[in-house]
Amino acid sequence: MREYMDIIEEARREYEKTPIRKLASSARIVEASGYIEWPRLRETIEFARLMQYKKLGIAFCIGLQEEAAIVSKILEKARFKVHSINCKVGATPKEDVGVPKEYQGTSKTGYEIGYVTCNPIGQEYLLVQVGTDLI
Secondary structure (H helix, E strand, O other), rough: OOHEEEEHHHHHHHOHHHHHHHHHHHHHHHHHOOOOOOOOHHHHHHHHOOOOOOEEEEEOOOHHHHHHHHHHHHHHOOOEEEEEEEEEOOEEEEHOOOOOHHOOOOOOOOOOOEOOOHHHHHHHHHHOOOOOOEE
């Protein structure tokens, strides 16, 4: 570990920067306020409030669409503007990202997996584009 102390020190200096300091401080306040007792969703809400975020983004797996809708409603009830986007945004064919044909359509375990790839980069780009404060 000693050979990496310069990297550790550089990382520590990052916490002196105002935006990072506020983020780290807010996260630790939430941790101290509800550690183990609060579910992660409440921690997220409390963190977003401390950071004064208004617009939250949900990037979700298409298989969790119902759950994402529930989370979205909870966040809206907490007075956040919510933007959500599923993983298949852009309908990018799996072959376009180098997935061989034998790994498309149906999984080796027999489940339907389709021909369109997940697109986490597209999800992030679009949620940034609409101005979300937290994804």
